[in-house]
Amino acid sequence: MARAVRFERYGGIEELRVVEVPTPTAGPGQVVVEVVVAGTNPGEAKVREGMFAERWPATFPSGQGSDFAGRIAEVGAGVENFQVGDEVLGWTDERAAQTTHVAAPAGQVTPKPAGLSWEIAGGLWVAGTTAVGATRAVGVKAGETVAVSGAAGGVGSIAVQLLRRAGVRVIGIASAGTHDWLRSFGVIPVAYGDGLIDRIRAAAPDGIDAFVDTYGFGYVELALELGIPVDRIDTIRDWDAAAKYGVQVDGNAAGSSVEALAELAASAAAGELEIPIAAVYPLDKVQEAYRELEQQHTHGKIVLRP
Template identity: 55%
Template sequence: MTEPTARAVRFDRYGGPEVLYVAEVPMPVPAAGEVVVEVRATAANPGEASIRSGTFMPGSTEFPSGEGSDLAGVVSAVGEGVREFAVGDEVIGFSFQRSSHATHVAVPTGQLIPKPPQLSWPVAGSLYVVCCTAYSAVRAANPRQGETVAVSAAAGGVGSVVVQLLRVRGARVLGIASPANADWLTAHGATPVPYGEGLADRLTAAAPDGINAFIDLFGPEYLELAVDLGIPRDRIETIISFELAEKLGAKHEGSVDASTKEVLAEMADLVASGSIEIPIAATYPLDQVADAFRQLEQRHTRGKIVLIP
């Protein structure tokens, strides 16, 4: 009798998107406290590209390696002791095993929540990384009602959620992005500020009473800019420039700091209610995973790129 198999993204060496391929793998079997999810959608994220290229946590990867953190799908098997979910339940969750870019994945029940019916599969499969990262970054910046917060890469995957969550919290947002994203930022309650030469002057002009906090989602130059603008260092947050943040005394919290099913459920409720929108830039079948990451790594995408296994 032929053993059932699944399909999963793999890479055998560090490199660009061309090292990614899809392999036949044994069907996951749930351990006690786990379920197997038949994946309907799973987002591609910059952190996964950094791990695959060897620029983030080099040497930590065992080959062949899988990838993927976000997931949404349907429970197809349950392990011993599982009471919260049953076969056929629609769920949203996350994997800590770099395993969700696949047709099936085993996940502990503590990393899953029920999928709100209002959410499409691409949106549901995009929630974990961007929403938990945005939640953590906003929490670190500690915005108060009426304060002004500047956000770099404000129209990207995480940035688009940060902007909206800040507005939900009652902050005024200066969204740093390309002019092509100005209309989207304006429509979502932010003041667009084009990046590039003269940015400091444009930010100062947009906030003559000062900027209270800064959330950097792009790179170290924005941390230096925030310091130059006189923003208190405990109100400067980055999700990318960890070493410089340590040096400057800024914060550097990311998705791991908010990776709980409680945070995921709170953010899913905000999306389901329409308070936060998750833009979907593109969807790709699993076999086109390399093309999905080529688009992602251009770093000009507004919203999420999603794999549909």
């Protein structure tokens, strides 16, 4: 038997349970991975609460989680490039990563580079590929200035580094506790709250060329007020504002590919991409993990160890 996170109906954190389930088997083209670390992401909390019940409904009992890293435990028919025991990271689209054993298409896993920690590998796919999609959407050129809201969160902390690597000046909107961390990458930190637009203008007197919003709640309007054209604003959260103003919404779906995941993993292993691990919880403490995540002040990633 395997153990996996389950919830039986939409609701609060108390709906999350860890239960025994049949160990999955590898269908054709699939691998089964014995999970060492699984990621957590805010979108999963929204699914559990029923906020996406129309757009992306859950079927009950529902599993949870997309990102994972672990060792191949079984290889399905037709899979040539992996063997039992290989260390990999990857993702599932079945809301099934938070478990001891997950089945996934072999095309959604990639070898874990030596030197990449399990914690980083297990939480990389959603945040990493979303940062790739969102930063690519605003089409930056070296020498430009880009503002990022939620700059030290799971997605934001990767987005600011990708932008810095592209030769961009980055204004990182975040609370004071992460300003030193942001500065260590050459990001100019700006605190959110009253007077934010004046602080941004003071930090970037020549103007802001593009805006990557990972937080929502008014940042699209702020970007428009800063005079940024709609095709150079991307929000991964505020779809209402996007529909109203015509700004971009590229995120995970736009940035995801196994190649992009492999590239992020290689960069992190080489020390060119830093992913802060805010907390590691045992799988049984999944409720505590989401209690912390849902405060919306995570610096980097919160991950689970089955």
